[in-house]
Amino acid sequence: MSLLHESVQRSVRPALVPRRWHWRTWQDRVGHWAMASLAWAIIGLLVAITGVLVLRAGGLLQVYPLSAIVFGVQWQPLRGTFGMAPFFVGTLLVTAVAMLLAVPLAILSGIYLAEYTRPRTRLLLKPLTDLLAGMPPVVYGVWGVLVIVPLVRDVIAPISTGTIGMLVPFLSNPRSSGYSVMAAGLVLSLMIFPIITAITEEVLRAVPRELREAAFALGATRWEVSQITAFRAGLPGIIAAVVLGFSRAFGETLAVLMVVGNIPRIPPTLFDGSYTLSGLIANNYGEMMSVPLYERALMTAALALLAVVISFNVGTWLFLTRRLQIGGSQ
């Protein structure tokens, strides 16, 4: 018997306005509320973290002017001076070195993975990249102490001092211990490299195949096609990857404090030791808490860290949404 017969028997005929909800409706409603409250709880978490930091930091700004905290170069808690400039400068320098080294190379290697590899090569390289992206920071830190620090001390610092250091004093230090901004920047760049590579690859793989074919069909080389996919179609995604790398680098604590030397002063050269905001908090919170205002100073440092990461993310988001509205890409 055909199912397309005129008088098909319908076994269930749902009322358009049900008298009571069916369990499937309940399932949907409950699921909706459960998932919605979880998603919104994340925003609550951000508010809670910021709130606690503001409460615990509160007051430091009443005792000292903001300029004394941000631009002060003396960090001497026992004498009651909390100048954080060395930590700001250390954090920014370490992050800048890491980004300068990692970003261009990581994007190129992401392009290689997405646009150039044969399926079999990618099958080998992609899981390794993901593995590196997920490696615990302490592993990078230990490896940094064992390999990068001696490398900076014995090879990079002497070479730089003897060549470009002759012109740029900031790159010249004949007596580097290796524990330095340079070592921390190198370790960090190795950490964020696989992250940016992996995301760049994902972004480029999401570019429609037809777009790639359109460029190839015009006789474009792989590099010309990559320029279209990476620097046009995939640019917002790649910017997002860079921002994620930046946030990771800026806030990274353990791997950096193992190799940066932890010296609270503005480093005279790239091959001198420095100190980062996150390292300051991690090394000192819970100790010397009897010193007046000490906890507030550490919380202020945490707040500053949070503020920079949030503003960088929001800034990028604004830039990307504006750019998409203007319509620079598809």
Place this chain on the structure above:
Amino acid sequence: MATITLHNFNVWYGQQHALRNIQLTLPAHQITAIIGPSGCGKSTLLKSMNRLLDLQPHVRTSRRLLLDDEDIYAPGVDVAAVRTRIGMLAQKPFPLPLSIYDNVAYGPRIHALHPTHQLDSVVQAHLTDVRLWDEVKDRLHSPAHRLSGGQQQRLCLARALSAQPEVLLCDESTASLDPISARGIEDLLASLRSAYTLVMVTHDLDQARRIADYVVFLWLGEVIEHGPAAAFFPAPQHSLSRDYLARKIG
């Protein structure tokens, strides 16, 4: 000239034998329509002619596919050069994420076809040829993806032609468009035959009847029948072709 000849040409996707012993000569400066039911290998045949097939994983080909007397699958062949001489218009319009102007200028720029100061007039000429110039002349530098579907496909045609191909492959290039835009593209393609060798895949038998000079009928990866359209449509020789034209199969 610009004749495409296939000698015993085969394509495999992994274990699947997608095209079997294709033996064809596609006449220069005519429109060849490749017809056949879905999945018969029409698009595979078309994409093997500009080696876009290479982008698919696990593809193998054998024997020869000649542009005039050069095998485009021979070792040492520059794939980019093949695709420069054998252009393509895809099924769906896919403007590059650039401005209207830069889309048309893309081919001339990467192949350095013209001195820079002539580029404006080259772009204008190609946009005029595809009857898009009047619609876009005031917004040449706005993003191409803001155009309508029909306009985008005309832009893609201008972009393909500005790279100065000898052969133009069209993969159901009117199938995703509204009827009026589709007819516009079809008329444009029909007008190109004096200057280009056109090879089109189409599902639309009426379209094939209207503009094709030569017809290739594919069935399950094999050429069942091929010949001049004037002979094929009124009197197909093979029973499968007769059934397909009568819309009994496919």
